[in-house]
Structures are given as structure tokens and as C-alpha cells.
Amino acid sequence: MKRIESVNDFVIKFANVNGTGSASANSLFAKALFRMGLPVCPKNIFPSNIQGLPTWYEVRVSEKGYLGRRGGVDIALSVNPQSMAQDIQDVEPGGYFIFDNTKPLDLRLLRDDVNIIGLPLTRICNEQYQDPRQRQLFKNVIYVGALAALLDMDFKVLTGLVADQFKGKEKLVLPNIHALEIGHQYAKENFDCPLGIRVQASNKVGDKILLDGNTALGLGAIYGGATVVAWYPITPSTSVVDAFEKYAKRVRIDPGTGRRNYAIVQAEDELSAVGMVIGASWNGARSFTATSGPGLSLMSEFLGLAYFAEIPTVLFDVQRAGPSTGMPTRTQQSDVLSAAYASHGDTKHVLLFPSTPKECFDFGALAFDLAERLQTPIILMTDLDLGMNDNMSDPLVWDDEREYDRGKVLTAEDLDNMERFGRYQDVDGDAIPYRTYPGTHPHKGAFFTRGSSRDVFATYTEKGEEYEDNMLRLMAKWETIKEHVPGPEIIACGVDTDDAVLYFGTSEESSREAVDYLAEDGIHFDAMRVKAFPFNKEVEDFIGRHQRVFVIEQNRDAQLRTLLMAEFELGPDKLKSVLCFDGTPISARNIRKQILQVVSGGNVMPLHREHSASGAGE
């Protein structure tokens, strides 16, 4: 039988039952490979449930450094009978199916083009452990030990990781190492190790770190100076506030008094959460909320008020598949339009699109500067894939010389030195007015905040021309905003081409990998990653330089494409859609396949390649 043979380049998928402690064992496996100097990309594909449903954990290893989803599974490790039939089907021909053979495999599931490896995990655990919980937990650790033998992993790295992981709980170290050894020994004694697929230590990781985007965002908010956090629990955003709180407890306790230099309020719903952020920001504190799509919908009314009343508002949207009773634990980039135009009346909002944990940190901190400088909501659009998975990332860096940009805020002295304060007056020609915090001056600078129905001095009026003037100023401010938001990243392919790909956020890695595949096919694409909305001039110019632009995104309705068409008044022919909306991260093979469906009719003949056999949706 054919065996897939590769070194440092494969996809392994673990199939577990959720609530059995598998995620920590699986991440132990991923992190061990990372410590061996191998680029890894772990993705947890989990149900909205606490215990009992199928859950998967996919780890991609790529010496070349491809960090997106490739598509396809080379090794499936299945300890969940519920999903076994599908799990064995998913294995590439020549791949490996490792399973708990305490009970024999249903013969109907057998495939003759897959290498079957049985580990009697349940039997070993029943022999070794008395306590049912231990039997369950160590089963996971034992298969990691077996994998170490089967893939030729450095066993010392694993034991070192266990020691690190249980620092402070030393009595857990030895039992875990023992479990690893049991698995390791069983595999050594019973199989011809290593398999065709194996790893060897490398040096492709450099100074990179392995971190989830939500933790990076929470840290970004700490470094960005957020003090008031208001939120309502919602998957997949909850861990943003968890991370903020974890680090705030470390670094935001006043050493003299022991009191907290932050306040976290768990609101009764998302409406209230964003209301608190608006109240705190109006009052001069840096404040944020974190939510996901359903929360964003609930916040819409308030976002409109913040837009019109020009109140800095920072919102982190960790996107997931919709709707409220949707697939909360599956990823998508499907809130783009509802965020960009959230609320009633004429509103447009600034969006930031990070694509790595480092960018979550950087943009997270930047969001507060932008919100206060531009006096408008800033919605940072991440997603479950980036937020909840450990992603390989450049290390986090903070410039200790950096000062916060608190925007145009008048002091009592400023107010004394000016003729008349006009809250909504464009004094500097950039359409950004000055604001005052409550309590600044005994008799100057106070105003009554409301959405509209007021003139530039914030005095009540329902005059149409005042309303119109204000709306035009807000449009002028929109132009100013384009100069402040991060510009795109452009990667020219070095060949003269009319074709380009455009992507944002977590579609980056798979898109770049697909561009490499397509170049091998003889089709060349320039590439641009958009980092913010409104789109800057560079985005417009890039699209203008190409005849055909493939917009790659993870939603059904091509939302970013719609936004590009609306903002640049482009016709529908120029922008082509490459979409994935099954709730799993878009894969490189999928992108390549969808682009080839459009391009193959043209003047380029795609070369036949092994991996073109795989289908879309992987």
C-alpha cells in the first residue's frame, strides 16, 4: 500500500469527545513541535457544548512556514467512536488512521488505502489507573507519548514542556511524564517507528511566539491604557476580557493603596455593555467592550449615537458563524457589512482587520488612539480562528517612548483662552472638532450631548441646514480618517500581471499559500492585504492597477467585495469572489481550486498537481 512519506510537512487531526481534557494534551503535542523549531498551526474545531459532543483539533506542521489551513488530513487520531466513520473517510489516500483499538474497528469502516494503527488506549488506562477521571485524562497524554515515537519527536522536549506546564503543581509532573512514557513505549514495541511521516528538529521558528489572538487583544487593551471594561459573555470573545483581567490583576494594582486602576463591569446585555463604554469614553476614560455578531447587532443603536455624537468607542468583534442560534464555535468573517454600516441613519464605522496575534496586540492598543483622535467608534474585526487558536506570531513589542494620543481635548486653560467653544465646530480644517470632559471648567465648555438636532455649538435646533452641514462635516472627517488608519500590505509577485488577490484578517496565510501554488501552476498574482476600513488611497490604486481582483473572504455574501464596490463605485465584473463559509478556516487548496475555476477558461493551462485532487471546503 502507498504510504505518505514526508518530513516536517503534514496535517494531523485529533478526534475527541469534548470535556475530556483532550485540548490540553493536543496543545501539548503542538507546542512540542513548535519547540522543536517547526512552524505549527493548531486549530481547535469544537462544539458549543461543555461535555460529550465530538470535537477536533487539527495541527498543521509546515517547514516552509505555511500557517493557514492546507486542507486534507494525513494522520487522523480518533478516540471518539461517534465521529469515527467520518474521521476515517477524511484521511488522504496513503495516510494514517490511529485509533483506540480496545474495541475492534467496525469492518465496514475499513479502507484499504489507509494505514491503520491501533493503540489499546482504554485497556492500558484501565490497567494503569483506578480513578475514572484519571483514566480519561491520561488516555490523551498516552496517545501523545505514542505519537512522539511514531513521528520521531524529541521526547525530552515533551517532558520539558510538562515540567513547564505544571510549574507550581510539581506533583502532577511525574504522573504525566509516566503516561507519556507508557504511550511511547507501547508504540516503540508494537510498530515500526517512525511512520512515513516524521519530524526532525529544525530552526524555522526564530523568536516567534505561540499565542491566541484574544489574549493578545486583552494585552493590547492593557498597554493601550483601557481602564473601564464593560462586556457581556459571548463565545468567542469571552477570553478577551478574561485576558485583560488576568493581566490587570498583575499590573494594574496600585502599589500604595492596593486598589485597582481599572474597573470591569459584567453588563446585563450587550446594549448595556456598549452604553457603559460610551459613558466612560464621554467622561474621558479609555474603555472597550468585546463581543461577537449577535452582540454587535444589539449594540447597533448605540453605535449610531456614538457616531453622531462623536464619542470615542472601542469595540472588539470576534466574529463567528451567525446567527444568534448559529454555530457560535465556528469561525467566519461575516460581520463586515453589519459592522461597517451599523445603526440607523447615515452611519459608517472605522474597521480594523488584524491577521496575527501581534496585530491583535498592536491594533488593540492603536484602537484607543484612533478612537480618541477621530472621536468615533473603532470596531476591531477579528474572528474565532485568530481569537481562540494558538497562532504562531512575531513577538509583542511596545515602544516605551510611546505616548497615548488623547485627541483634541480642551483643558480649563484652553477654554479660558478662547472666544467661544463650539463642540461640533471644525476649527482645524480636518473636520475633527474639540471636546471637553465633564467637570473641566466652572462655567465654560459644558454642553448637552445628543445625536443631532443641534448646531455647531451643541445648541438645540431642528434646522435642516444645520443637520446637513453636520453630516457633510462627518463625511469630510471620513476623508481625514483614511489618513490615520493602517494602510494595506502589498506583495507584488515580481511578474507583470493583471491579476491580483485581495484578502484580510485570517484569510491571509491560506491566501498567500494559494498564491504560491498558483505560481507553480504558472498563474501569477499580486496580493494585497487590507488592514482597515475606510480604504485608503493605496487600496484604490492597487485595484485600479489590475484588470481582475479575486477578493478572498470567509462569508457567503462577499461582504468585503460589496464594501469595495460601494466605496469605489466599481462594477461587478472587476472583483471576483473566493468564499468559504462552512465555519472552518478557509484552506489554501480551496482558494486555489476556486480561482482555477475562473482562470482555467483563460489563456493559462494549469499544471496537473497531486494536491489538485482535493475538493473545496477543506
Next chain:
Amino acid sequence: MSYQIPKFRHPDLPVNELGYTKADYEGAISTLCAGCGHDSISGAIVKACHELSLEPHKIAKLSGIGCSSKSPAYFLRNSHGFNSVHGRMPSVVTGAAMANRDLLYLGISGDGDTASIGMGQFAHVVRRALNMVYIVMNNGCYGLTKGQDSATSDRGSASKKGDPNLFNSIDLCSMALQLGATFVARSFSGDKEQLVPLIKAAMTHRGFALIDVVSPCVTFNNNPGSTKSYKYVREHAEASGTIDFVPIMQEITTSYHAGTTQEVTMHDGSVIHLHKVSESPDPFDRRSAMVALEDHRADGSILTGLIYMDKNSRDLHDMLETSQRPLNELEEVDLCPGNRMLENINASLR
């Protein structure tokens, strides 16, 4: 209804400790209907703030949507105001109060704004014990949309449109008590003698203070058959007692009959004198206050005055142990841990 505020002020208007006259606490001319109860409440707020010698700019006034919520424009012109979203004033105040604990937060709402669309936010701001004064201008109807019944309208009460209300009313004072409010009072816009000291006491209270003020809507709900009309309220209001507020450091000059007066020292050192009428409920006992509210409801009368006060109240900042320095005054040095810590974090992620 007038169109201009007269500029003329009597030269001998009394000034308070800060040298301000009452006019310094006023706002823009009201655009509410002539005779609206809300304007009387605005007047009482002006009087209370003047008498307490509060710095107007150290007060933030926030509201939701409705006739009530327009009112903050008509008092305290030197205070920042925020006309927010319907039923969502509590969340905006919560954020504002977290940002700066040193200001006095005055929330103005109506019965529609609080008891219907804002019920959820009202309930939660009470249980969070936010340090604020929450005044409901309660007229039992939606004035700005022309007189629909609100959720505080009594069952059987008929507004100008005619049909008696079919549904049970929500008693905001009972609710607030149940949710743990530490200061609960009810008053009547037509009784400034009672309302002003209640506002002063509420402003001095630490924690959440509710004053539910029955405030007749002269245009849509002041007809015979309404239980929120001037006439009905005057005939059915029964005071729990009277209170007199003595601000901090001020000498007590009024004397009362022994045995009927109770002295209560507030958090800032100022004193409340509570004059109990015979057999009035004990306002320091939550159960007794709840029973009193139910008893009055049963016999169709309206219990007014201070209904409940917890002398040992705490507020949200106490519970969250936030810094005594307002959070909005903190700077980079207080907030940003610097790159060295990031290097340690990076190292732990390899």
C-alpha cells in the same frame, strides 16, 4: 409658556457658600407644556443644588428619551449633559461613573424610559449600587408620542384618550427595594416642600438613590379618571414623614418636638432630620418599607416621602475596589506596564 428667559435677576438674590445665586443653577428655557410637572421637578433640582452649594460643573446629568429626558436641558446649564438612548441612560451613567468617581451623577428618566424599554437597565443599575441619583418623572403615559399608557399607569386609570388601562402597574419603588436599592423615595412634583429635601438627601447618599416623582402630564393624563392627575395625587398622597436636610457643617436651627424627630448623619457628614408622623413605617427597615408600600397600594393611596434608606450603604466603586483617583486621570505611567514585561510574556509563550 414663554419664549425667552428673562435676563433680569433681583440684585439681592441670595447667594450660597460658593457665591452662586439660584440663577447659576438654571438651564435653557423649557419647551415642555405649560404646567408640566417635570418643570417643577427641574425647579426642585435647581433649588436643591443651590442650597447644597454644589459646583454645577461637578455634576453630570444624563437622560434617556422622552419628555422627562429633555428636562436636563432646562436646569444646570454649566453641567455636562447627555441625552442618550431610550431606556439606556443607566448604562451610560455606569460607564461615566466608572471613569470619574468624583462627579455627582444625576440620571433623569421617565416611566416609559424606566419601566418599559429600560426595565432591564434600571434593574441592573439598582443591583450594582451605582453611586447616583435616579429621578423618574412619572406621569403614567408617553407624552412625546401623545399619551399612550405606560407601564406605571394604574390598572383602571384612564388617560385623556379614554379607555381604562387593562394591565397591572409597575411600582418602581417596590422594585427598587426588592433589588437592593439603598435609598428609595417617592414624591409629587406639586410638593416642592417635600421634594427638595429628598433630592438633597439623595444627592448626599452614597450608592443608588431612587426618587420616583409623580409628575402629572397636563396635556394627556390630567383628566378625571386618571390616577396620575394633579387632583387625584393631591387627594391620595400620604406622606411617610417629612424630612429636613441639613447640609454639612451648617448649624441646626430648627427644633422639633422630642420623640418625633430622628437625626441621620450621611456619608459626607451632613445630617437628615426625619419627622415621623404617627405610626408611619420605619424607613430604616426594608421589610417595613415594603409592607408600607403594599398597604398603601391596597387601599389606593400613594405613599410619599423617604421610604427606605440604608445608613451603611456601599457603592460600586467600593465593591470593585477601584482607585480613589478617578480612572480618567490615570496616565501612561499608571497604565502601561512597558516593554520589559512584554519580553517576559513573550518568553513564556515559546
